[in-house]
Amino acid sequence: xxxxxxxxxEEQAAQFLESNGYxxxxxxxxxxxxxxxxxxxxxxxxxxxxVKARSSNQFGTGAESVTASKQQKIIKTAGMYLARHxxxxxxxxFDVIEIDLSSPDSEPQWIQGAFEESWRxx
Numbered sequence: 517x518x519x520x521x522x523x524x525x526e527e528q529a530a531q532f533l534e535s536n537g538y539x540x541x542x543x544x545x546x547x548x549x550x551x552x553x554x555x556x557x558x559x560x561x562x563x564x565x566x567v568k569a570r571s572s573n574q575f576g577t578g579a580e581s582v583t584a585s586k587q588q589k590i591i592k593t594a595g596m597y598l599a600r601h602x603x604x605x606x607x608x609x610f611d612v613i614e615i616d617l618s619s620p621d622s623e624p625q626w627i628q629g630a631f632e633e634s635w636r637x638x
Contacts, residue, residue, distance in 0.1 A: 525569025525615040550589030569615040
């Protein structure tokens with residue numbers, strides 16, 4: 517997928533989150549371990565969101581492409597973000613938002629709690 521289409525998917529996901537009452541705290545947050553597409557917050561919860569924009573499900577859904585290895589990178593990067601920004605009292609959730617690029621009118625598929633956090637136990 518082109519970088520341009522990926523960015524369009526992330527923009528659509530960010531707008532979707534904002535329309536659901538979340539504030540975008542950061543986008544494309546990088547650490548030495550990995551990257552998080554969108555970090556959003558509302559009241560006492562922080563979302564770490566992986567965006568998967570696809571033009572077809574020929575090779576599986578977007579959520580299916582978030583492997584255990586990718587999940588661990590996101591979890592470690594989230595821990596670094598929380599430590600760096602003096603956060604950590606909020607509830608943390610790891611979500612995936614699937615964007616169907618083949619159907620511009622389709623709603624994003626929001627998988628809340630797509631995988632579990634384990635960084636707090638480390």
